[in-house]
Amino acid sequence: MLNGKGILFDVTLCIGCGACYQACKEENDLPNTNKEYLKDHLSENTLTIVEQYGDKYARKLCMHCNEPSCVSVCPVGSFKKNEFGAVIYDKNKCIGCRYCMQACPHKVPRYEWGKTQPRVRKCNLCSKRLKEGKLTACAEACPTEATLFGDMEKLIEVANSRLKNNPTKYYQHIYGLEEAGGGHVLVISPMPFEQLGYTAMLPDKPMPELTMRAMEKIPSVVAAGGIFLTTMYWLTKRKNQIAREEKKQLFKSENRNNGNKYHEEL
Amino acid sequence: MKSYDFLKPSFWKIISAIIIIGGLYSTYNRFAHGLGASTNLYDTGPWGLWIGFDFLGVGLAAAGFTIAATVHIFNIHKFEPIVRPAILTAFIGYSLVVCLLIVDLGRPENFWHPLIMWNVHSVMFEITWCIICYSTVLTLEFAPVVLEKYNLKKPIRILKKFSIGVVIAGVIFSTLHQSSFGSLYLIVPGRLHPLWYSSLLPVHFFISCIGAGLSMIIFESFLNARAFNTSIRMNILSGLAFAILIDLILEFILKLTEFIAAGKLIYLTIPSTEAYLFYLEVFIGTLLPVYILSNKKLREDRKWLFISSVLVISGFILDRMNVSITGVAASSGKNYFPSFDEISITLMLVVLAILAFRFVVKNFPVFTGEKSLQIIGRERSAKNSKQLIVSE
Amino acid sequence: MVALSVVLTFLFVILIDMLVLKFQGKTHPAFENSFVEDTVSIFDDAKIVIPKNMFLSKSHIWLKKLSKGLYQIGIDNFLCKSFTNMSFNKFPEPGNKLKFGDALFEYRVGNKTLKILSPVDGIVSSINKTESRDKIIDPYSQWQVIIQAERIDAQNNFLSGKKAAVWIKEEFKRLEDFVYAHSGNTELVGATMYDGGKPVESVAEKIIENYLEDFEKEFLKL
Numbered sequence: 001m002l003n004g005k006g007i008l009f010d011v012t013l014c015i016g017c018g019a020c021y022q023a024c025k026e027e028n029d030l031p032n033t034n035k036e037y038l039k040d041h042l043s044e045n046t047l048t049i050v051e052q053y054g055d056k057y058a059r060k061l062c063m064h065c066n067e068p069s070c071v072s073v074c075p076v077g078s079f080k081k082n083e084f085g086a087v088i089y090d091k092n093k094c095i096g097c098r099y100c101m102q103a104c105p106h107k108v109p110r111y112e113w114g115k116t117q118p119r120v121r122k123c124n125l126c127s128k129r130l131k132e133g134k135l136t137a138c139a140e141a142c143p144t145e146a147t148l149f150g151d152m153e154k155l156i157e158v159a160n161s162r163l164k165n166n167p168t169k170y171y172q173h174i175y176g177l178e179e180a181g182g183g184h185v186l187v188i189s190p191m192p193f194e195q196l197g198y199t200a201m202l203p204d205k206p207m208p209e210l211t212m213r214a215m216e217k218i219p220s221v222v223a224a225g226g227i228f229l230t231t232m233y234w235l236t237k238r239k240n241q242i243a244r245e246e247k248k249q250l251f252k253s254e255n256r257n258n259g260n261k262y263h264e265e266l
Numbered sequence: 267m268k269s270y271d272f273l274k275p276s277f278w279k280i281i282s283a284i285i286i287i288g289g290l291y292s293t294y295n296r297f298a299h300g301l302g303a304s305t306n307l308y309d310t311g312p313w314g315l316w317i318g319f320d321f322l323g324v325g326l327a328a329a330g331f332t333i334a335a336t337v338h339i340f341n342i343h344k345f346e347p348i349v350r351p352a353i354l355t356a357f358i359g360y361s362l363v364v365c366l367l368i369v370d371l372g373r374p375e376n377f378w379h380p381l382i383m384w385n386v387h388s389v390m391f392e393i394t395w396c397i398i399c400y401s402t403v404l405t406l407e408f409a410p411v412v413l414e415k416y417n418l419k420k421p422i423r424i425l426k427k428f429s430i431g432v433v434i435a436g437v438i439f440s441t442l443h444q445s446s447f448g449s450l451y452l453i454v455p456g457r458l459h460p461l462w463y464s465s466l467l468p469v470h471f472f473i474s475c476i477g478a479g480l481s482m483i484i485f486e487s488f489l490n491a492r493a494f495n496t497s498i499r500m501n502i503l504s505g506l507a508f509a510i511l512i513d514l515i516l517e518f519i520l521k522l523t524e525f526i527a528a529g530k531l532i533y534l535t536i537p538s539t540e541a542y543l544f545y546l547e548v549f550i551g552t553l554l555p556v557y558i559l560s561n562k563k564l565r566e567d568r569k570w571l572f573i574s575s576v577l578v579i580s581g582f583i584l585d586r587m588n589v590s591i592t593g594v595a596a597s598s599g600k601n602y603f604p605s606f607d608e609i610s611i612t613l614m615l616v617v618l619a620i621l622a623f624r625f626v627v628k629n630f631p632v633f634t635g636e637k638s639l640q641i642i643g644r645e646r647s648a649k650n651s652k653q654l655i656v657s658e
Numbered sequence: 659m660v661a662l663s664v665v666l667t668f669l670f671v672i673l674i675d676m677l678v679l680k681f682q683g684k685t686h687p688a689f690e691n692s693f694v695e696d697t698v699s700i701f702d703d704a705k706i707v708i709p710k711n712m713f714l715s716k717s718h719i720w721l722k723k724l725s726k727g728l729y730q731i732g733i734d735n736f737l738c739k740s741f742t743n744m745s746f747n748k749f750p751e752p753g754n755k756l757k758f759g760d761a762l763f764e765y766r767v768g769n770k771t772l773k774i775l776s777p778v779d780g781i782v783s784s785i786n787k788t789e790s791r792d793k794i795i796d797p798y799s800q801w802q803v804i805i806q807a808e809r810i811d812a813q814n815n816f817l818s819g820k821k822a823a824v825w826i827k828e829e830f831k832r833l834e835d836f837v838y839a840h841s842g843n844t845e846l847v848g849a850t851m852y853d854g855g856k857p858v859e860s861v862a863e864k865i866i867e868n869y870l871e872d873f874e875k876e877f878l879k880l
């Protein structure tokens with residue numbers, strides 16, 4: 001069901017070496033931001049991080065959602081899903097409203113706050129490399145295959161079989177397969193995901209549906225509103241007119257009926 | 267017309283001057299050094315004071331469409347004298363919002379992109395378009411006032427032909443984007459605190475903006491009376507107050523049923539900053555004014571009318587600020603407080619809005635109070651005085 | 659916190675403003691003593707009471723029979739309310755003959771004049787020369803001219819009683835339309851139509867004053 005490429009991250013295999021972190025920096029020409037890479041956080045110069053939780057390490061990066069909030073909310077369509085399933089950003093369209101940052105359920109997009117012509121930054125699944133037929137820089141650099149790159153179908157298969165073959169070793173859930181409609185980055189781990197800092201309690205439905213439910217009503221609001229207002233205008237106007245005419249009528253008829261009686265009094 | 271009188275210092279003039287100078291400096295800072303240097307915004311809290319004020323500006327301008335609909339569509343002509351102040355308020359409110367948006371956008375030079383780059387799934391896109399359309403509507407609705415001053419009858423006649431269509435379009439655009447400001451947050455159930463998050467957010471936003479907008483008109487009438495010594499039309503304002511009362515009750519009932527239906531009452535019992543601010547918002551903005559306004563005597567008393575309008579506006583400010591800042595604070599993991607530049611730019615724009623309002627009221631027949639009537643009267647007898655009055 | 663600060667700033671500014679006003683020795687309009695709102699509108703129908711024994715003519719004057727052949731004449735409340743700032747002018751000399759349609763007297767509004775036409779043939783017997791003449795409080799008790807009429811024609815179309823009241827109402831309606839039509843300022847005048855108070859009168863008045871000839875044609879013809 002899922003075409004395109006993606007990443008499977010296996011917490012049990014990650015040794016916290018930071019090779020992916022370094023590779024991503026090099027691939028994207030990003031300056032160093034922190035001497036201790038394990039303490040770094042996502043920023044405009046850091047598109048992926050490795051975090052330490054006890055003796056476990058967890059990678060964070062854009063989840064390349066199937067129905068991404070960022071794509072749905074951007075007023076100018078800066079974000080787009082490409083042929084690999086990666087969610088990529090076009091800096092030439094962006095107006096900098098930062099709704100994408102507000103809306104992303106994984107709080108991924110970052111902003112170049114320091115610049116006067118800032119961009120939104122996030123992992124783009126190394127789309128340039130993918131076009132050349134290579135794997136992502138982070139997956140290539142990973143010495144243990146904790147970060148595995150491949151076709152989505154394959155990755156899901158691998159993840160499933162790992163969960164099945166080692167039921168005691170793995171927490172029985174593939175994070176990112178269904179969360180917020182699922183995406184192209186999957187995570188499996190020995191413990192519940194919220195303990196590793198992944199956003200928990202996300203609904204399985206894609207987030208944009210929440211907005212769509214309201215947006216759908218717009219045409220009917222416009223139509224119903226238009227009809228209602230026009231009718232009301234017409235009705236109330238008519239009412240006022242009739243009231244006025246009735247008064248006039250009353251006056252006229254009274255005048256006629258009474259004839260010239262009063263002249264006799266003069 | 268002593269045209270240099272406006273240079274005479276007074277308390278508020280000095281304050282305004284200071285604020286504007288500070289604001290200009292901050293504006294320079296913002297555009298020269300970027301958002302990072304001038305604001306306290308950060309990656310997980312990308313929206314701050316400015317977005318909050320956008321909500322306020324648009325919400326408090328809601329009387330523009332409510333009153334226009336009441337008078338022109340429902341033909342309740344009692345409220346005719348406040349059509350113009352309401353439309354002017356809306357116009358200035360929206361101008362303020364547009365200015366703030368330009369300041370707030372990371373790439374202000376690209377502000378026109380939504381015109382040609384469409385994403386119809388985006389609430390932000392819809393809001394942008396509605397605001398553009400509604401600003402056009404407001405311009406058309408306010409144009410006669412300006413044209414009148416210069417005695418241009420022909421364009422007024424042409425405008426009149428379309429006026430009902432324009433009003434109807436305005437009401438629809440307003441309904442859409444007032445509620446859409448609430449829809450902005452529909453996509454962030456995990457971020458916005460459940461006290462405010464609701465699938466009915468758009469409806470809440472729509473209903474609450476009406477009460478706030480009308481209160482703003484009452485508040486303004488008093489400001490205007492204070493500044494120009496005009497009389498206050500209590501019969502109209504009391505009528506408005508009654509509408510506000512109904513609106514507030516409606517809002518309260520809706521909130522209550524929604525809280526019960528969604529099982530959110532539990533959050534009210536957990537002590538937290540959010541809960542306290544929520545209580546404050548409901549108490550100041552809903553319960554207290556409902557209590558005051560439901561008493562007919564108080565509703566017809568200018569002092570209480572003024573107080574309740576201040577209360578409703580305060581409650582509204584709390585509500586919008588809570589949604590845009592308090593409600594997302596916990597999930598963004600950092601405590602946001604606006605920077606000096608953010609505050610001073612906001613203050614400057616508010617002061618400019620007030621000055622613009624003053625300027626228009628002075629020079630054009632907006633409030634049909636005594637003073638402005640005298641101006642018209644003077645003009646009618648001596649049609650040649652077309653100077654703009656800068657100050658008394 | 660931010661929410662609270664914004665609200666407090668708002669309230670703080672209001673408070674400071676109150677203090678500033680106090681310092682200047684003024685009061686905020688919200689805390690002034692309420693005064694009785696002037697709810698009487700020129701177009702307020704409820705206020706029209708026309709005494710029983712009066713007859714109104716289409717030129718907006720009233721006739722009251724004093725004795726056989728002797729009539730008191732004054733202006734009706736429509737004319738009186740249409741202009742707050744006016745005076746009487748150019749009365750005929752007592753003893754002069756008047757024909758139906760002749761000017762009975764002139765009505766000065768600003769620097770223009772209106773001719774008020776006589777609805778009867780007759781001889782002027784006396785005119786009101788008291789100083790209170792121009793300050794009309796009750797138009798139906800303040801007379802201007804006494805005329806000796808030989809004959810009163812039925813075609814003069816006098817109105818009385820309830821019918822007169824209905825007619826006056828109708829005239830006010832027409833005046834409303836007249837002001838509307840001559841304003842080019844509909845919304846503003848709309849305000850004047852539905853809201854009471856003095857300022858209202860002044861705008862309507864200004865408009866009427868500017869189109870006095872039209873007013874004469876519309877409302878003062880016999």
Ligand code: SF4
Pocket residue numbers: 062063064065068069070071087103104105106107108109122183
């Ligand atoms: S994780 Fe966020 S930024 Fe990445 S695709 Fe999904 S919504 Fe967009």
Ligand code: SF4
Pocket residue numbers: 073074075076077078079093094095096097098099100101120
């Ligand atoms: S900041 Fe840019 S990319 Fe993000 S939603 Fe706004 S316009 Fe789109």
Ligand code: SF4
Pocket residue numbers: 023024025027028047048061122123124125126136137138139
């Ligand atoms: S896929 Fe590319 S851009 Fe994304 S985290 Fe890996 S190396 Fe960085």
